[in-house]
Amino acid sequence: MRSFPIRLFSAALLAPAILAQTSLAQAQPIAAPVAAVQSWLARPESARRADDPALVRPLTRAQAERVLTLLGVDRRRAVAAEAAEAIAARQIAVGDKVLKWESKLFGTVPWGKRSLWISMHGGGNAEPAVNDRQWQNQIRLYAPAEGIYLAPRAPTDSWNLWHEAHIDPLFQRLIDAQVAVNGVDPNRVYLMGYSAGGDGVWQLAPRMADRFAAAAMMAGHPNEAGMLGLRNLPFAIFMGGADAAYDRNRIAAERAAEFDRLQAADPGGYVHMARIYPGLPHWMDRKDAEALPWMAGFTRNPWPKRIVWVQDDVTHDRFYWLRLRDAEAAKAGDTIIADVDGQTITVTGAVPAGTTLRLSDRLVDLDRPIRVIVNNRIAHSGRIARTASAIQQSLLERMDPDSAATAVLRLD
Numbered sequence: 486m487r488s489f490p491i492r493l494f495s496a497a498l499l500a501p502a503i504l505a506q507t508s509l510a511q512a513q514p515i516a517a518p519v520a521a522v523q524s525w526l527a528r529p530e531s532a533r534r535a536d537d538p539a540l541v542r543p544l545t546r547a548q549a550e551r552v553l554t555l556l557g558v559d560r561r562r563a564v565a566a567e568a569a570e571a572i573a574a575r576q577i578a579v580g581d582k583v584l585k586w587e588s589k590l591f592g593t594v595p596w597g598k599r600s601l602w603i604s605m606h607g608g609g610n611a612e613p614a615v616n617d618r619q620w621q622n623q624i625r626l627y628a629p630a631e632g633i634y635l636a637p638r639a640p641t642d643s644w645n646l647w648h649e650a651h652i653d654p655l656f657q658r659l660i661d662a663q664v665a666v667n668g669v670d671p672n673r674v675y676l677m678g679y680s681a682g683g684d685g686v687w688q689l690a691p692r693m694a695d696r697f698a699a700a701a702m703m704a705g706h707p708n709e710a711g712m713l714g715l716r717n718l719p720f721a722i723f724m725g726g727a728d729a730a731y732d733r734n735r736i737a738a739e740r741a742a743e744f745d746r747l748q749a750a751d752p753g754g755y756v757h758m759a760r761i762y763p764g765l766p767h768w769m770d771r772k773d774a775e776a777l778p779w780m781a782g783f784t785r786n787p788w789p790k791r792i793v794w795v796q797d798d799v800t801h802d803r804f805y806w807l808r809l810r811d812a813e814a815a816k817a818g819d820t821i822i823a824d825v826d827g828q829t830i831t832v833t834g835a836v837p838a839g840t841t842l843r844l845s846d847r848l849v850d851l852d853r854p855i856r857v858i859v860n861n862r863i864a865h866s867g868r869i870a871r872t873a874s875a876i877q878q879s880l881l882e883r884m885d886p887d888s889a890a891t892a893v894l895r896l897d
Contacts, residue, residue, distance in 0.1 A: 518542045522552050522873045526559055540874035546846055549871040549891040556876050557886040561665050564884045568662035577658050582640040582651040584659060587624045592631030596668035600632030600675065600698075600781070601660065607680025607704075610644035623679065629777050632675075633667060635659075647678060647685020648710075650799045653693060660696060661884035671885045672698060672785040677776060679703040680767065692797045694718040695805045695888070698785040701776035704767055706731050712743060713820070716754035716793040717805070719783045720744070723773035725765035737761055753791065756783075787888035788847040790825040803882060806848060806890065807832075810839030825849060829856045836860060838897055843879065843890035844869060851892055859896055869894050 515523070521539035544552060571577045576585040594600075604627060608619035616639060624636040639646035640655070663669040676697045678686045683705020690700040691714030701721040722744075724737035741759035748755040758779060762772055787805065794804040796819040802812035807823060809815060819835040828849055830842065836859055849855055857865040871891040879889035 516545075516548055518544050518548050518873075519551050519555070522555060525873075526555060530563075535874075535877075540877060541872050543870040544872060544891070546852065546871070549846075549876070552873045553876050553886060553889055553891065556873065556880055557889070560877075560880040560884060564661055564665035568658075568666055572662055572666045577655060577662065579651060579654045579658060582655060584637050584640055584655040586635050586637040586659075587620075588633050588635040589624075589628075590633055591629050594631055598670050598673075599668050600629065600673035601663050601669040602627070602629050602632055602634045602675045602677065602777075603656065603659070604634060604636045605647050605676075605678030605682030605685045606636060606639070607678075607682050609639075609642070609646040609681040609684075611642060613642050616642050616646070619680075623682065626679065626771075627677070627774055627777060629781065631781075632673070633663065633669065635663075644681070645684070646681050648688035648799070652685070652689065653799055653801070656689070656693065657696070657883065664884045670784075671696075672787065672887055674698060674785070675780050676700040677703065677780070678705065679773075680705060684708065688797065690718055690720060691715050691795065692799060692801055695787065695803075696785075696885075699780035699783040701773075701780055703773045703776070704728060704733065704769065706733050707736065707740065710797070711795055712740065712747065712755075713793050714795045714804075715757075716747075716751065716791065717786065717789045719756040719780070721757065721776050721779060722759040722761075723769060723776060724761045725767055725769050726761050726763040727765060728767045730767065733767075734761065751791075754793075787885070788845055790848070792821070792823040794821045794823075795819070803843075805888075806843040806845070808841040808843055809837060810841070811837075828853055829858065831858045832864075832896075833860055836896065840896045842894040842896065843875070844892040844894065845890055855894075857894065857896070864896050865894055 525533055525537055525539045576583055604623055606619040606623035608616040620638045627634060640651060660674055664671050674697050676686055676690055683702045686700055686702040687705055687707035687710040691711060694714055694717060697718055699719040703723045722737050722741050724734055726734055728734045738761055744755055744757040762769055789805060792805050792807060794807060796815045796817055798817045800812045800815040802809045807821060821834040821836055823832045825848055851869060851871055854867050855869055869892045875890045875893045
């Protein structure tokens, strides 16, 4: 398969997709709420008030779809401009941490439909030159049939290369940039890693499950990471049967059995595969490459009807269609389970005041009343209006239009 390094796509290449979306939004008669949003967008960014009446007017479903297109195109332009220098330099910074990467492009698909494969290298707890060699090896290790294969270099050389607290925001920003600039489909982002990179998959996949379509762990150790948060993320385990250091082979077999039990108890979730190759050591002689076609068979569902959210020691404020007011107030082990059954949403567990339900017609019918039950208490009964404000807030959080809420309900 022919491949070549990714470079910054020019504005001329981005323009057709953006113009096509804009033209689609403008092709039909404009209702007053949509026209008000267009007027808001026509102002300079410095003059756009977040509390503008245009953003809080109720929208019909069709109007919400058009507003999502308009706001999505605008946000894509802004993120692409912000990320242009980082994409050209192939590095992104958050605070004092810098994530560098190398990448290759495989196959040809329409702009906006491309997959992204984030592949984390091994090493750790070593001199930078050692981890650099591991990084260069990871760049050559896998080749998807299609997509951007991207091997980042860990920002540090510590033992826990890929699950320190700075990794999550760096990956969030990396994905946003690739979506906005290089036409990645946010529903086709895949996570994988070898050795210490596999350690990172165990840790990152549960806490960032809502950003990935599938994940594969190669020769890694989970340490204290749990599995419950993987309910909606297809997950693969690859291990050499003779890879006994740190009991990796034994623990991989135990985790595979635990996946079997979880899926038996919850048949709608915990899709998984496990390969423990008899006699193979830490290096699996590339047999684990079978992960890529398996992963490519999945696309993310950003609106699952059931969520199991378990906070790690690195806490998050958003997971699928739930959002916390303050992630710093959460603690490791806090668990929220949320289910949708028709027009009833049931939320149980550690649900703090100020938790927000991020809603969409892909989850419930927003034209009909919705009943919300929180820990056996009726928290809401009635309709919830679609607004441009809900859409805009979602897009400011992530360049991820498919996961953008069109209505929100805060639980007090």
